[in-house]
Amino acid sequence: MSTIEEEFISTVSHELRTPLTSIRGFSQTLLNSWDKIKDEDKKKFIGIIEEQSNRLIHLVENILSVSKMNAASQVLKEVDVNKNIKKIISLIEAQYKTHTFKLELYSNLPTALLDEDKFQQIMTNLVDNAAKYSESGKTVTVTTEVIENKICIRVEDEGVGIKPEDYSKLFKKFSRLENHLTSKTQGNGLGLYITKQLVENMNGEISFESSKQGTTFNVLFPFYNQEDALKCSQLS
Ligand SMILES: Nc1ncnc2c1ncn2[C@@H]1O[C@H](COP(=O)(O)OP(=O)(O)OP(=O)(O)O)[C@@H](O)[C@H]1O
Ligand SMILES: [Mg+2]
Structure with a gap:
């Protein structure tokens, strides 16, 4: 693997990990402490999960575009x-x-x-x-x-x-x-x-x-x- 590819994978992994960590953290909190969390906080946490999922979808779409952007695939x-x-x-x-x-x-x-x-x-x-x-x-x-x-x-x-x-x-x-x-x-x-x-x-x-x-x-x-x-x- 070339240095450029290695660098790309390491940046992508970092970009993927950030929203995934946040999605996991907020889902775990909701599952483990559902009865103790106020309704308005529940809504806020679910909102963050949705926002971070959208961020992941956008990133995955962009990564797929990078892999398909060579002239041969047009x-x-x-x-x-x-x-x-x-x-x-x-x-x-x-x-x-x-x-x-x-x-x-x-x-x-x-x-x-x-x-x-x-x-x-x-x-x-x-x-x-x-x-x-x-x-x-x-x-x-x-x-x-x-x-x-x-x-x-x-x-x-x-x-x-x-x-x-x-x-x-x-x-x-x-x-x-x-x-x-x-x-x-x-x-x-x-x-x-x-x-x-x-x-x-x-x-x-x-x-x-x-x-x-x-x-x-x-x-x-x-x-x-x-x-x-x-x-x-x-x-x-
Ligand atoms: N029209 C613009 N006016 C001002 N700044 C801009 C404009 N377009 C891009 N930029 C700046 O250049 C950066 C790179 O733009 P680019 O479109 O590559 O990435 P992005 O918008 O941050 O993310 P992505 O397009 O991958 O969702 C942006 O983060 C922004 O800071
Ligand atoms: Mg942009």
């Missing part, structure tokens, strides 16, 4: 980017009811050559971060446009921003940055690591800009059809 086909973005936004909107989600989608956007499931995963990670790292009431804007023969997808938030000294850690696995929302929210620091690998495996590029006013992630993908590239270059 199926590239013609994909309607705008349609997929609308689908992802409707799912995430339901989880972040106090945020506003705005779509500015380019009409007649050429199709892209992508693995549809992996594209949805990329969008889910970026939009989830945009909402998670901004206060309630803020707006997340997703824009699509054509830039230099490529499809450009932009996810813009009004959140806490990323400090320049953290830029180099952003796409590293298991790295969560310090900000006041990271400690209040759940995550394993795998989302952007997976996202970058998936984007690059599908011949795309990812970049970001950030300030105290918020963060914007830009993703570029090639068109499905080379004729679209020609048409767009004639228009511009």
Whole structure:
């Protein structure tokens, strides 16, 4: 086993142990002292068990994604980017009811050559971060446009921003940055690591800009059809 694999397994084991220890501890307390625990505490403990179970499910899903993110496991086909973005936004909107989600989608956007499931995963990670790292009431804007023969997808938030000294850690696995929302929210620091690998495996590029006013992630993908590239270059 390589050092990288060993390090990955040791980090994963640690990440798994924390919620499991908490689930076991609270279940044991409930089982052993049921009659002595006040109703409101019972509810609180069960709430923690549920929260930690969700954390485990999220981690297991992310670990499965890491194992399946190599280029060999992707199926590239013609994909309607705008349609997929609308689908992802409707799912995430339901989880972040106090945020506003705005779509500015380019009409007649050429199709892209992508693995549809992996594209949805990329969008889910970026939009989830945009909402998670901004206060309630803020707006997340997703824009699509054509830039230099490529499809450009932009996810813009009004959140806490990323400090320049953290830029180099952003796409590293298991790295969560310090900000006041990271400690209040759940995550394993795998989302952007997976996202970058998936984007690059599908011949795309990812970049970001950030300030105290918020963060914007830009993703570029090639068109499905080379004729679209020609048409767009004639228009511009
Ligand atoms: N839009 C954003 N604005 C501010 N900080 C961000 C943003 N997106 C990511 N970050 C910071 O980068 C870190 C890494 O993001 P990443 O998506 O990889 O992990 P996560 O959200 O913590 O967990 P996961 O995505 O695995 O559930 C986050 O913990 C957060 O501190
Ligand atoms: Mg994330």
